[in-house]
Amino acid sequence: MDFDLQWLLLGLPLAFALGWLASRFDLVQWKREQKDSPKAYYKGLNLLLNEQHDKAIDSFIEAVQQDPDTSDLHFALGNLFRRRGEYERAVRVHEHLLKRADLPASERERAQHALAQDFMKAGLFDRAEEAFKALDGTVFDTEARLALLALHERSRDWRAAVEVAAKLERSGSGSFSTRIANYWCELALEADARQQTAEADAALQRAREAAPQAPRPLIMAGQRARARADHREALQQWGTLMAAHPAAFNLVAVDYADSAKALGEGPAALERLDALYRRGPTTDLLAALARLDEDATRQRRRVLSHLQHQPALSAAQSLLQLSAGTPLDDAESQALRDTVARAAKPLQRYRCAACAFEAQHYFWQCPGCLGWDTYPPQRQEDL
Structure with a gap:
């Protein structure tokens, strides 16, 4: 069958016209979607700034549906879910981001960090720990380690806390030496509770x-020595504490006096404590x-002097x-009255029931939160 070139000449312009119309239709649709997506995003942002979280979530969902490839919209939506306490929905949003193969490395790390925060807020601490560990070596490394440190402290996993705190200190994130010392002290207490004295000694040395x-290791060393009736060692440890940390010495001042009496060194200890006082x-x-x-008379005189200079209910x-x-x-009566x-x-x-603002005078409108009739008509001592 012969092919008629006339039909070819007529068909080419028609095909070109149809292709051009189709491309224009796709372009117009794409432009409309791109135009609608920012509008929905800015609408959601405006609602968020006005503390209308429910409407903001609806607007961000609309924006995500119109432009599912924009990761920033997903992050905004996931963070909103977390702030609203909808942790399961926040997890789904951030897990969806992590499953995307086209997500850049920086955005993937950001999604991993957001997911770890979701687990943390939801109380899923084991999953939060795994998520934070996955951030090792990323830009969120320090934040993740600090979160892990908080998790280990919460679970009282002191050895893991020591390890993480040491890494933070080596990375230049600050000094964690005092916290590490406290972790070892906690381990010493646990070992003593198990009657593993050698392990407790080693932990306290660390x-x-x-x-x-x-100050805490010195305090504990003295307390452990006193518990085994080694009052000489207790006084030695607490004597070092008295010289280095006089404020912390208050925590064991009475025990120090008792150990001194047990050794027959009451007068010398009295002189040292009086100088410190x-x-x-x-x-x-x-x-x-x-x-x-x-001596009751001297005690009474000493307490009166204390009350005159530093009124305290225990005194x-x-x-x-x-x-x-x-x-x-008269002097004692006046000191007690003061x-x-x-x-x-x-x-x-x-005290305002709405914001806890306290005042000596009763206010009908709270100066703190500007609420009306928020003050109970009774003073704190009557409640």
Whole structure:
């Protein structure tokens, strides 16, 4: 059959016209989709700024449907789900991102970090740990290790915490020596609870090596020595603590006094504690001095002096106990009145039920949150 060139000449322009129309239709549709997607995105952003989270989520879902390849929209939607407490939906969004083969490495790391945060917020700590570990060597390395450190502390996995904290310190993320010392102290306590003395000794030594100036290892060393009736060793450890960390010494001041009495070294210890008390009077040192100086008159005089310079309820209680059966003189009565007035002052305030703003006077409109009738008509001490 002969082919008619006339039909070919007529068909070529027609095919060209149809192709051009189809391309124009696709181009118009693509432009419309590109135009609608930013509109939905900006609408969602505006709703988010106005704290309308539900409507913002709907708008971002619409934007994702119109432009499913834009990762930023997925991140915005996933973060919104997490903030709303919809962790399962947030996980699905970020897992969907991770499954995309065309996702750049930087975006993949970002999605992995977001997924780890989803698991963390949802309380799925084992899955969060795995997700954070997968970020090792990425730009989120430091953030992931800090999150892992928090996870290990929460689960009381102190050896894992030591390892992560050491990595953070080696990477230049700051000093973690004191925290590492605390982890080893916790391990020492656990070993003592299992009656594994050698392991506890080793852990405490590691704590002192990690932070030689930390007070807790010295405190624990003295406490462990006192527990085995080695009062000489306890005084030696706590004597070092007294010189290096006088503020932390308050935690064992009474135990120090008791160990000194057990060794018959009460007068020398009384002199040391009195000198420390004069430099920085505290109720703990006051109680320790009372253990070493049992003369009621001197104790009463010492407590009165403390109240006059540093009103404290525990000291006032000591004075009342020491004065049982004998009347208070004017100075003692005045010191007690001043102490009680100081302790009662914070309880004489009104507190807003909406924002907890406290004030000495009753407000019908809270100065803090500007709410009306948010103050209960009773002071704190009456609630």
